[in-house]
Amino acid sequence: MAKPVNKIAHPFDKTRLEALLNRRFFYAPAFEIYGGVAGLYDYGPPGSSLQSNIISEWRKHFIVEEGMLELDTTIMTPAPVFETSGHVARFADWMVKDLKTGEVLRADHLVKNVLEARLAGDKEARGLAAQPQKDEDKKKKRKDKAKPTAVQLPDEVVAEYENILAQLDNFSGPELGELCRKHKITNPDTDNEVSEPQQFNLMFASSIGPTGQHPGFLRPETAQGHFLNFSRLLDFNNGRVPFASAQIGRSFRNEISPRAGLLRVREFTMAEIEHYVDPEDKTHERFGEVRDVVLDLLDRNVQVAGSTQVTKMSVGEAVDKGVIANETLGYFLARIYLFLTKIGINPRRLRFRQHMSNEMAHYATDCWDAEIENSTGWTECVGCADRAAYDLTVHSNKTGHPLVVRQALKEPIVTEKEAPEFNKKVLGKTFGKDAGTIQNIVNGMDEAALLRLKGELLQGTATITSSDGREFTLTPDLLTIERKTFKQSIREFTPNVIEPSFGLGRILYSLLEHSFWSREDDVERGVLSLPAVVAPTKVLIVPLSAKEEFSPLIREVSSKLRQAGVFSRVDDSNTSIGRRYARNDELGTPYGLTIDFASIQNRTMTLRERDTTDQLIGSIDEVITTVTELINGSIDWAEACRRLPEYDGTQAV
Amino acid sequence: MAKPVNKIAHPFDKTRLEALLNRRFFYAPAFEIYGGVAGLYDYGPPGSSLQSNIISEWRKHFIVEEGMLELDTTIMTPAPVFETSGHVARFADWMVKDLKTGEVLRADHLVKNVLEARLAGDKEARGLAAQPQKDEDKKKKRKDKAKPTAVQLPDEVVAEYENILAQLDNFSGPELGELCRKHKITNPDTDNEVSEPQQFNLMFASSIGPTGQHPGFLRPETAQGHFLNFSRLLDFNNGRVPFASAQIGRSFRNEISPRAGLLRVREFTMAEIEHYVDPEDKTHERFGEVRDVVLDLLDRNVQVAGSTQVTKMSVGEAVDKGVIANETLGYFLARIYLFLTKIGINPRRLRFRQHMSNEMAHYATDCWDAEIENSTGWTECVGCADRAAYDLTVHSNKTGHPLVVRQALKEPIVTEKEAPEFNKKVLGKTFGKDAGTIQNIVNGMDEAALLRLKGELLQGTATITSSDGREFTLTPDLLTIERKTFKQSIREFTPNVIEPSFGLGRILYSLLEHSFWSREDDVERGVLSLPAVVAPTKVLIVPLSAKEEFSPLIREVSSKLRQAGVFSRVDDSNTSIGRRYARNDELGTPYGLTIDFASIQNRTMTLRERDTTDQLIGSIDEVITTVTELINGSIDWAEACRRLPEYDGTQAV
Known part of the structure; x- marks a missing residue:
């Protein structure tokens, strides 16, 4: 796609953008005719299409590209889960x-x-x-x-x-x-x-079932749904780490007094990745691919010193210097950067800010936010936290269900230690039901205590004391203690979790601000220069009029575009072609095809580019091929201009 | 795709299917390690992928094909909305x-x-x-x-x-x-x-905001979010009807004691269409395309008579005979049938049942359910209701916001009627503040009363009475009544709504039952014959082993498939090729590609079809082209067998 040529002709005007978004129904306050509710918004056709294109690109960039395991877990959550996770006490x-x-x-x-x-x-x-x-x-x-x-x-x-x-x-x-x-x-x-x-x-509370006895909360993040399924996910991944689960879904936060449009809402769609990694090895196999990506970094020391001055640094250097704690965290920060800039976020208005210690969520040990600058300032749009083993550990402790990785060791670990062996028959005869108590005491002894006991037994007798103060006298016929060799061939550990968490509404709104400008010759003519990959509609088909004679060609072009996987719309409304294009510039539609009488006579069409308003002309099939390649990103507008002659207004009239 | 050859070798075994779905993590009880909560389920990787493929096909079949306007509205809803819609009193x-x-x-x-x-x-x-x-x-x-x-x-x-x-x-x-x-x-x-x-x-209740003063409910359907935005949608559609809005999203119903797996849940994803139509014209432009689709119909009269005997009838005949009320309803029933059978629902286990009068939801005037037969009997999976003008009318009455269509009439309607005209100055002087009361009385009179009054005024004086019994005497200098011509060029009406509403979880579960069978030679070897269009993974790449030497070819094949838009996975786990294929038969993966030493030497691959287990062999590029066309549905397995030689086990070893 060509770069917008006139973008700087007028300063950014938020009032105009908001009027456009409202007029074209990108989104609107939910329950508007009932007076609305703060922090709740509905997405109209262009907004929901933009959102679903962002999601689809997110799926490709993260889930498909990295073979992540997608999940879809429930929003309604019984209270005990959030009691364990710490959200009831601290969220x-x-x-x-x-x-x-x-x-x-x-x-x-x-x-x-x-x-x-x-x-x-x-x-x-x-x-x-x-x-x-x-x-x-x-x-x-x-x-x-x-x-x-x-x-x-x-x-x-x-x-x-x-x-x-x-x-x-x-x-x-x-x-x-x-x-x-x-x-x-x-x-x-x-x-x-x-x-x-x-x-x-901040959690919305409800009650599950007809008796009122089972309190529940709407999840404030999708993450717990991943953690609770960890064993099943690990099993699905044939028991191996690292791997990641991913989920796109709705979450809820009962914000105190939200007033910032899509930037602070009570219900929102998020996309979360939980990447499970060996705590002793946070390197990343593909780190080399992103080593040279340069980010604007704002670390916690700079902020505590009262500054907000960013440092430009490659991810490789930042990890080498310890600014970013490990390769996996660095890998995801770079991948986040690549995703955001691919969908149209201005890289000069994107920085990565590290959380200060009191700021971090209760579960995080380190956290970097991708912040995007918009008219309200710098806004957190993606959080990338190292949750360490916090969540898996607390849920495992609470439920008794092990959430661990068991890994066969290449080299078994061989250790030697003192091991007691009981003569259970004689022990039972001598001590009756106290025999169990005695075994528990001895089995619970550490190496030093066992050595002491061994020495005493070699002397003839030894006395041990139970926790309730009773003494038992032991002799060598009751037990022996010997040094033995143990071989450990399985290593068991709780993986650490690196969590990139995307607030899609904040990204979407910031993207709209970054894409908006007005034409140099008319400040009223707004344009949203959305990249084709996320634009709600890719191609607008504009017949000269709604007359029946254009219908066969419209059907042909729509159907050929659909076969090529390109989403188009027809605008045959009763207004001039110029006004129809202006409306679709507001909707961010990157390309337009005009069908007129020349199209019927000569089978030609014009192809219009949104940002430059340049028009080319070619045969219907040539134009369809060209626009398909433009949208797939395999050619740019300059290449299209080399292929097709410029339309000077005469060829087709 | 070839038809499964051995499907009838063993009777359907629900226990085996459930074990498979659990083992392969299609879905599982949510919060399982906390003991679970009835009616809440999480979808694992294959389940959520199957679900998102069904959604993606739904989007193509309905939204893209028919140019519907997609919405994404909030789940949390303030109580007044559901008070108006009738859900607080009657849901x-x-x-x-x-x-x-x-x-x-x-x-x-x-x-x-x-x-x-x-x-x-x-x-x-x-x-x-x-x-x-x-x-x-x-x-x-x-x-x-x-x-x-x-x-x-x-x-x-x-x-x-x-x-x-x-x-x-x-x-x-x-x-x-x-x-x-x-x-x-x-x-x-x-x-x-x-x-x-x-x-x-059945609605889950909560409270919005920090004061506890704003009760809210989780929506039990997405429909109200469409209706409240009707004016904006109509505007987006340039003021024209018919058109449809569509939404895919989560809804909640606090079921009393759900025990039927995915068939009765407390939280579910639904896909809803609201098609707005002129109440005086429920014909459908594209009805001709579906006229000959034959459905199994079970109308309400048959049921009230105590029978469940279906009648096979074309949609055209059913509308002609009045069994289905109108073309639009008939059109959607046929489109629902085409969608469900395309994704793999067995047409012989699909019927359309009309609701009986007491059974209908409070908002519906007619309703047909698409019911799919599974091991629990016939299950409602899609409802197709004529909600008439119910919802738009009640919300409009409650809020005072008109939810109507204003249509320019081709021929203005010209009417003549008696019209009073007041001499307001004299009226004010004579009656003071009662002048307004008098105007209201006269303006509220029907044609007959006005004619009577006109007659009396022609006689000299007339007496009128206010609602509180006071009498006023009028004379011709105060008002005249004359016959006038009125021209109405705008028709205003509340559209009717036809609503196809899909429960995706019920469809997904029924599809799994319809797809499941066991191999003739081994009842333990389950297969899910999911059509490629919805299968979680389209192609499994199976290298002979995890050895490094296969990596370049795996990367090449994966990348070529990704470019062709085909989602593949690699299984290089440490088990035999046969076991890996058996695992992927359980996951419903339609095709497998084996990469072995011959692939490295000769650049050949084998292509395996899931249902027949037949294998073909060809060059890497030939096989990629063939499998891509198989998945796009442009060729079938018989055609693939004509193109590529059968693999007899010798060529590649």
Whole structure:
């Protein structure tokens, strides 16, 4: 596909983009005619098609390419699972209440919005106005942001605010409360004081079955569904690690007061990979393929020092230097980068940020977020966490079901140790029902204790004491202790889990921002330059009119495109060809085919490219072949221009 | 694909199928290591792949082929939506409680199980034993069915039971209670009496947001998400009907005591179409294409008469005779038939049953179910309901948002009628604030009343009475009434909705039953003869061993297949080629490619067909082309056998 030529003619205008997305029904507030519910959105035809194309590309890039095992597990989950996983106790955000109105706000968002507004006011007072579109943005979202007023702050206060904002995700609830008191942060909508932060669990609760006795939660992530099936997955993979399971599905988080469109929602589609790996060997077989991929990295040390300055570094170098902990983590960060840029995310607006220690989810030992910059700032769109053995261990401990890998050792491990052997008959005769107690005591002894006992027995008698204080005297006819050789040929271990987790709605929204621009000659004419691979419709067929005479050709072209695997739509609505193309530029349709009287007479068609609006002309079959190759990515627009003559407006009229 | 040759060698054995599905992780009880939860299942790799292939075929067959508008709406739904739709009041099943243990049972299932068991016992007593696999089946599901005991029943009781069972879905809750009393139906597990039937709402309840003040439900169907977006969809379709929206997504029903595997679950993926049509014109443009499709029909009159005898009839004839109400309904029944048989459902075990009047959902005016026969009997897998204008009307009335089509009339409708015209100035002066009341009274009058008033005014004065009994005297200077011509150029109407609604899990399970058989020479060797179009993996690549020397060829073949759009897997596990093929017969993989030393020396491969186990041999590229065409369905196995020589076991060794 050709690069958009005019993309920079107008500054990005969020209001126009939002109007376009609403007008063309990419998505809309769910239950809109009932007044809507915050944080719930419905995807219309272009939005759901864009989403399903992103999913389909994700499946190819990750599942098919790497032979991952796909799963589809349930959303409704009985409470004990999330009690074990730690979500019932810890999957919560801190909220504060407006002390007069009772309005509920998320504590960290409140601190962020108020401090950012004060810094903006300070800039204004110092005569350093923010960029115009940011201002406009702020006006639109007045409810969401504290209104900036032009008040200059002392330099040290500015520095303090900036430091707080750089590590905002690192504060606990009580610390956020402390910040509110110290910096007199109130509800910006009412100026009322707010309560101490309280925890609010983000899982939606329900009840399973007719008796009301089985509490359940809607999953806040798909991950537990993978972990609970680990034994079956391992078995399916013939007992070998590493391997990965993958799942695309809906999850739910009862957000406190979502106000950021698709970026913070209560119900969302996610795509998660759980890659199971030997904790002693986190190398990756295909790491060499991504070694040279260069990423923008923002590690935790830089952030704790109050900075947000990224470092450009190849994945290979980052792993070598220990910035990224291991090859497997590095491999996935690079693969995430390749996926996001393939579907159209601007690589200059994509960075990888490491979590600070207090920020990490309770199950993670290390975590990097792929953050995409959009009009609201940098947004976490993919998390890539090392969950270590946390989940498999807690579920295994709780249920008694081993979630482990058993691996035949190439070289058996040979060890020598002291081993007691009982003469059970004599022991039973001598001690009756205490014989079992005695065996348990001896079997539970460590090497040193056994050696001591062995020595005493060699002297004639030995005395041991039970946990309830009773003493037993043992003699060599009751047991012997000897040094024996043990051969271990199986190694058993709980694998570690590296988890790339994608929030598809956030990626989709950021992609729409990155793709949107207006034509140089008319700011009203918006274009979404979506790559063909994810565009909702690949080809628009535009007959000159809805007249019957064009129908056979439309059917022929549609059917040939369908056979070539290209999804097309016909627009024969009662409006000019130009307006129809403009509408489809808004829908992101990369190519258009015009069918007119020349098509009937000469069997020619014109081929239009969305971004340049250039048109070529050729025979119907030539054009179909060319557009199919354009969409498959096997040729680009420059090559198409070499193949087919430019349409100068005369050939076909 | 060749037809399975040995399919009839062994009778269907459900126990073997279930063992296979469990062993190969097609699906398993969710939260199994926590003891599981009734009615919740996870799909493993082959199951989720089978499901996503069925979905992908569904998308092609319905959405792409007919240009439907796809949607993706939220599951979590605020309570007012389901209050309006009627689900809060009426989406319920009847349950009874065991009076001693408190166990909860679904009332209609209880009646069915107990009466069927008595009829089975009667048959046994009369020496008319049921078929062997059904007996075995019953043993396995002892918990689910009442245990039959060999007691002969009087002929008239047998007739009565059969009559009840034929119209079981037609009974109300109180009627089911009456049946339990009359026929002494108790809980078969305990022999205890059961309570009167009570309604239990099947929606899972939750609460949206942190305040607990916004009750919500998980949707029990995706349909409401379509209806609430009707205006936007119509707009997207340029204001024209008919058109259809389509959605594939998760829905939830808190079933009372689900025990039937994938056939009755609490969380399931459904695919729903809402086809919006002019209520005065339910013809269908493409009806001609399906006119001659012959269906097995079971209409409501036959059932109410106590029979389950189907009639074979073409869709054209059924619509002509009024058995199927209209072309659109008939069109979809035929398209459903074509879809189900394309993915592998046995057409001889597929029938279309019309709902009886009491059985219909509260929103439906007519409904046909596509029922598929499996080991549990005939199971509803697709419902095809005419919801008329019910949903759009109730939501429109509740919200005040018009959900209507406005259509320009080709010929404007011209009508003449009496029209009052007020002299508002004089009216205001004379009557003050009662002027409005007077206008409302007169504007609300029908034609006859206006004519009467006009006559009186011509006489000089007229008296009208308000609803609260006050009288007003009118004179010709206050208003005149004249006959005027009105031209209506827009017709406004609420479209009717025809809804085909697919339960994908039920279809998937029935398909697995229809596909399963055992090899003639070894009943332990199960095969799933899934059509290539839905098979989880299309091609298995089997190298002679995991040795490094085969790797370049494996990579070449995998990559060429991937380029041809064919999903393959490699099995290089440490077991014989025969065992690896047997494992993949269980997974339903239609074709296998063997790579051995001859492949390295001569660049040849063998191609194995799953059902016949026949093997052909050819050059690597020939075999790849052939297998690709086999999978695309452009050639069949007979054609492949003409192209490539049979492998006799010598060429490649």
